Amino acid sequence: MSDDSIQIDHIRAQWAKARPDLDTGPMGLIGRLGRITRVLSREMEATFARHGLNQASFDLLATLRRAAPPHALTAGQLMDNMMITSGTVTNxxxxxxxxxxxxxxxxxxDARRAIVGLTETGFALIDRVIEDHVATQHRLTALLTDAEFAALDAGLAGYLAKLDGREAG
Structure with a gap:
């Protein structure tokens, strides 16, 4: 068990003594998910930084690369695909x-609109970055057995769908 996982359990034990009336079970799950998110984000950012990018710039380049040739979208399409505001996409x-x-x-x-597309340099860069990004993801998930990977993926997909449904409702 990791030091962080032990710390989360220690905090829960402290709350059990201080407030035995509280069910702190979710505290363990949410604490671990938060820690995992921070570790994964740090690893992804390091991958992007090796290519002179950050998460935000990677997301935009990857969105354009996934688009059908000529790999170009309007700012509105980028906003919809990336779920960000117009000011953020412009920046x-x-x-x-x-x-x-x-x-x-x-x-x-429509001459009032601009189409944003990858340059040759941008296209070549995002192709290199996505290969590195996927390799990083494989390295991080290789710590799980196939069964653990499948169970975690299915469980988190179901949980996310329920959370998204709650937000939509």
């Missing part, structure tokens, strides 16, 4: 445009 586009990774082109159907 990200501006930063990546300065780096020469994306470019704005006039929309042939």
């Amino acid at each position: 990200r586009i501006n930063r990546l445009e300065v780096k020469g990774l994306v470019e704005r082109r006039a929309d042939k159907e």
Whole structure:
């Protein structure tokens, strides 16, 4: 058991003494999920940093790369795909445009809109980064057996669907 997991159990034991009337079972689960999130995020950020990116810039480049050729979307489509605000998407586009990774082109159907697409440099970069990103994910999940991986994936997918349904309702 990790030091953090032991610490979470220690905190729960302290609460059991201080407030035996409280069921702190969820505290363990949520504490562990939070710690896992921080560890995974740190590993992903390190992967992106090796390529001069961060999570935000990776997300935008990856969204464009997943789009059908010519790998270009409007700002509105980026907002919808990435679930971010117009100000946030504009800021990200501006930063990546300065780096020469994306470019704005006039929309042939509506001159008031711009289409954001990957440059050749951006396309080549995101292809390298996604390979590194997937390798990092494999390295991190290789710590699980196949059965643990499947059970965790299914359990978390179900939990997320319930949380999302609660938010929508």
